[in-house]
Amino acid sequence: MKKILSCLKPYRRAAILAVCFMVLDVLAEVIQPTLMADIIGQGIQSGDVGYIVRTGLLMILVAAIGLLSGFGNAKYSAKAGVGFAANLRDRLFRKVQTFSFRNIDSFSTASLSIRLTNDVTQMQNLATMGMRMMIRAPLMLPFALVMAIRINSSLALILGVSVPVLLVLLTLLVRRAMPMFEKMQRSVDRLNRTVQENVTNMRVVKSFVREEHEKRKFAEASDGQMNTAMRAMYAVIVNMPLMMLVMNCTIVAVVFFGGRQIIGNTLTVAEMTKFINYIMQILMSLMMLAMMFILLTRASASYRRIREVLDTESDMQDAEGARKAQGLRGRVEFRDVSFHYHAEDDGDPVLSHVSFTAEPGEVVAIIGGTGAGKSSMVQLIPRLYDVTQGAVLLDGVDVREYHLASLHDEVAMVLQKNTLFSGTIRDNLRWGNQDATDEQIYAAAKAAQAHDFIMSFPKGYDTWIEQGGVNVSGGQKQRLCIARALLKAPKVLILDDSTSAVDTATEQRLRESFRNELAGTTIFLIAQRISSVQDADKIVVMDDGSIVGIGRHDELLASCEAYQEIYASQQGEEASA
Numbered sequence: 001m002k003k004i005l006s007c008l009k010p011y012r013r014a015a016i017l018a019v020c021f022m023v024l025d026v027l028a029e030v031i032q033p034t035l036m037a038d039i040i041g042q043g044i045q046s047g048d049v050g051y052i053v054r055t056g057l058l059m060i061l062v063a064a065i066g067l068l069s070g071f072g073n074a075k076y077s078a079k080a081g082v083g084f085a086a087n088l089r090d091r092l093f094r095k096v097q098t099f100s101f102r103n104i105d106s107f108s109t110a111s112l113s114i115r116l117t118n119d120v121t122q123m124q125n126l127a128t129m130g131m132r133m134m135i136r137a138p139l140m141l142p143f144a145l146v147m148a149i150r151i152n153s154s155l156a157l158i159l160g161v162s163v164p165v166l167l168v169l170l171t172l173l174v175r176r177a178m179p180m181f182e183k184m185q186r187s188v189d190r191l192n193r194t195v196q197e198n199v200t201n202m203r204v205v206k207s208f209v210r211e212e213h214e215k216r217k218f219a220e221a222s223d224g225q226m227n228t229a230m231r232a233m234y235a236v237i238v239n240m241p242l243m244m245l246v247m248n249c250t251i252v253a254v255v256f257f258g259g260r261q262i263i264g265n266t267l268t269v270a271e272m273t274k275f276i277n278y279i280m281q282i283l284m285s286l287m288m289l290a291m292m293f294i295l296l297t298r299a300s301a302s303y304r305r306i307r308e309v310l311d312t313e314s315d316m317q318d319a320e321g322a323r324k325a326q327g328l329r330g331r332v333e334f335r336d337v338s339f340h341y342h343a344e345d346d347g348d349p350v351l352s353h354v355s356f357t358a359e360p361g362e363v364v365a366i367i368g369g370t371g372a373g374k375s376s377m378v379q380l381i382p383r384l385y386d387v388t389q390g391a392v393l394l395d396g397v398d399v400r401e402y403h404l405a406s407l408h409d410e411v412a413m414v415l416q417k418n419t420l421f422s423g424t425i426r427d428n429l430r431w432g433n434q435d436a437t438d439e440q441i442y443a444a445a446k447a448a449q450a451h452d453f454i455m456s457f458p459k460g461y462d463t464w465i466e467q468g469g470v471n472v473s474g475g476q477k478q479r480l481c482i483a484r485a486l487l488k489a490p491k492v493l494i495l496d497d498s499t500s501a502v503d504t505a506t507e508q509r510l511r512e513s514f515r516n517e518l519a520g521t522t523i524f525l526i527a528q529r530i531s532s533v534q535d536a537d538k539i540v541v542m543d544d545g546s547i548v549g550i551g552r553h554d555e556l557l558a559s560c561e562a563y564q565e566i567y568a569s570q571q572g573e574e575a576s577a
């Protein structure tokens, strides 16, 4: 709660102003019935026109003050609410940036983005409304109550009946509507998730001709959301006439008993008018309170979900006394490494007892069937995930003992599912190094065999890349991602299936340029094709989470059955192609 409330801090002034204006607004409103009664009681009865005009003008003045205060409150509560939401969103965003891959896996990206948008909006509504209704109702209630009792305490006894009845009705309403609104919130979530997943992956949906299926899925989510929303609204609406009935009965009772008092000369018409006005204010405040409860329920789900994000600590922290990864040689050792994606998972590990060493400057190729654990293995080097057992050592030091940021500077990884961001090619490449000069950028692009095709674009390095890099080809995108990683001038470079979409001739040139330009860099190269790996210094063959062979191409061909199989299957492909 503290964490979330502190987001309101910079807007404390606006919040306080909003509250002050609301107090003024309420005061103006509770004074009005008294002034009105004065006009009736003193002005009309005595026929004093001057008094009527004076009091009338005073009423207009009070009304104007009320109106201006209302504006003031609306302005400042909106300002504080919007500012609060912006701060909260910013805080959430920063938090999510610290998350490890494992944290992101556990929340899912769709859920995180809904929390950052929709849930924050809910909190914003609560804050804004809170500064209006939540102050107005509790303030107006006692004021009006005191006034009513002061006018005529015996008549005020009627409230002793109608308020409890109204309270019972409101409690029933809140109890009935709360679970419905909770359900509604969940269905909104489901709807959001469907939209999010679908719009992000529109291209995939289209290419699989899944539009009909997805439309149906969306319609289900949408109908579900509509039905729950309707039921919730219905519960609220059905209660409205009931409450109006209670209010009207109260007024009838006041007129009935008050009328007898007027006849008996213990009450004036003016007092009764005033009294009815205050009674209305009391009952209205109660209804406003009920609405607040419902709003609170709706926001509390969002509050919980936001807190979950804020309370999650990244499970990838710098160790105490962590050292800076600097001046490394680039020797990587896997020492009896086993790995599970989920710590609590006790099924088959994704990697079991993997041991091997990559010497500085070596090119280590990794090959193996899909799902063999190749990506999982190399992700352990820059600590995208931590090992479950054993250790990964960089220059003889456990990677967990390095500062994460400095480790990431030394170990560059081109992920299998890589992406570019909206911006120019130059901007995208600069991700590798903020301060890169144009010469450095060109050199990296040349080494990644990207310079030529970039220059063939009319705008060259200033070509705009759309979100996700959809306006460059798969092979071009891969080479841009490689260039981006090269700009880091890393000691260890990991290419996870990064040339799968590049033609063989270009791939050949890419490998040659790595040999010449990156002589001192240890390179891990995951590939599917034997032709991509055969001139590596060391080839690691993986199967089902284990290493089944290590050696050079000819050694493996002679001794490793799995490698022979891959080789044979690809020879066949080439022959038939």
Ligand SMILES: Nc1ncnc2c1ncn2[C@@H]1O[C@H](COP(=O)(O)OP(=O)(O)OP(=O)(O)O)[C@@H](O)[C@H]1O
Binding pocket: 105, 341, 350, 368, 369, 370, 371, 372, 373, 374, 375, 376, 377, 416, 497
């Ligand atoms: N984020 C994840 N959470 C849980 N399990 C995962 C995750 N990523 C991969 N796995 C599982 O780990 C196993 C190994 O996957 P991995 O991605 O390492 O295979 P791979 O050898 O890189 O395959 P490919 O050649 O298809 O890229 C698979 O069974 C996969 O289902």
Ligand SMILES: [Mg+2]
Binding pocket: 374, 375, 376, 416, 496, 497
């Ligand atoms: Mg993979």
